Structures are given as C-alpha cells and as structure tokens.
Amino acid sequence: xxxxxxxxxxxxxxxxxxxxxxxxxxxxxxxxxxxxxxxxxxxxxxxxxxxxxxxxxxxxxxxxxxxxxxxxxxxxxxxxxxxxxxxxxxxxxxxxxxxxxxxxxxxxxxxxxxxxxxxxxxxxxxxxxxxxxxxxxxxxxxxxxxxxxxxx
Numbered sequence: 001x002x003x004x005x006x007x008x009x010x011x012x013x014x015x016x017x018x019x020x021x022x023x024x025x026x027x028x029x030x031x032x033x034x035x036x037x038x039x040x041x042x043x044x045x046x047x048x049x050x051x052x053x054x055x056x057x058x059x060x061x062x063x064x065x066x067x068x069x070x071x072x073x074x075x076x077x078x079x080x081x082x083x084x085x086x087x088x089x090x091x092x093x094x095x096x097x098x099x100x101x102x103x104x105x106x107x108x109x110x111x112x113x114x115x116x117x118x119x120x121x122x123x124x125x126x127x128x129x130x131x132x133x134x135x136x137x138x139x140x141x142x143x144x145x146x147x148x149x150x151x152x
Contacts, residue, residue: 005074038123062087
C-alpha cells in the first residue's frame with residue numbers, strides 16, 4: 001500500500017490519538033506485528049501488546065495528556081516529527097514529577113513504516129541540540145526530496 005506523505009503524517013497523528021485517548025484496538029491497523037519501540041519500558045512485552053500495555057500505564061499516569069505534532073519530515077518510509085506533550089501527572093511511570101504537576105515534554109520521534117503502511121519501529125529523542133545528531137547516528141537519514149509541515 002503506497003501512502004502519500006500526508007497519509008504517513010496522519011498515521012502518526014492518529015497513533016498518538018489512539019495511544020492517549022482512542023481505541024487501543026486501532027493498534028492492530030497502525031502497528032506492524034513486528035513493531036519495535038526502541039524506548040519501551042522495562043518488563044513490558046514486545047510488539048503491539050507491549051505498546052498497548054504502555055499506553056494503559058501512561059493513560060493512568062496522565063489521563064489528560066495531549067500530543068501536538070509541530071513539525072514533520074517525511075523521507076521514504078521514515079516520518080520524523082517534533083511533538084509537544086502536555087498533561088497533568090497523577091502517577092509516576094514517566095517522570096519523577098510529583099502527582100498533580102503539569103508536565104510538558106518536547107521530543108523528536110522517528111517512525112519507520114513497513115511496506116503495508118504500518119509503523120514498524122518508533123525511536124524517540126529528547127528535544128535539544130543533540131537530538132537530530134543522535135537520530136542521524138541511529139540511521140534516520142532523510143534523503144531528498146523531503147517534505148515538511150509546520151504548525152497546527
């Protein structure tokens with residue numbers, strides 16, 4: 001299935017919505033059976049079931065969390081996004097913030113897609129001057145022509 005660049009970005013945005021507030025059964029269509037999250041929490045199962053388990057944990061920790069994709073870059077089967085997470089921390093699996101604190105995170109996340117247009121790998125990087133260097137060192141090398149969408 002050949003997806004347009006816009007469809008690839010929309011897949012990532014839909015996955016964020018499913019992860020934080022939607023139906024976790026959507027993962028069956030969004031994630032490859034071989035899905036790997038390079039940042040998975042220790043002790044979770046791998047693949048789609050691990051992603052669901054992590055989503056349930058994160059939802060309990062911050063049920064009002066919302067993610068906004070601020071920039072996206074598509075190159076072939078790779079989608080790199082800069083995103084902002086905002087929500088209230090009521091439990092501590094993600095950070096060491098006290099319960100009730102507002103949480104704001106900025107990350108660059110690289111999503112790799114398979115031939116069927118599903119997410120096969122997710123790798124996140126803390127926002128900062130070294131994040132793109134780390135992404136490049138791990139193999140995320142967008143090649144022209146690449147497309148960027150800014151703002152939302």
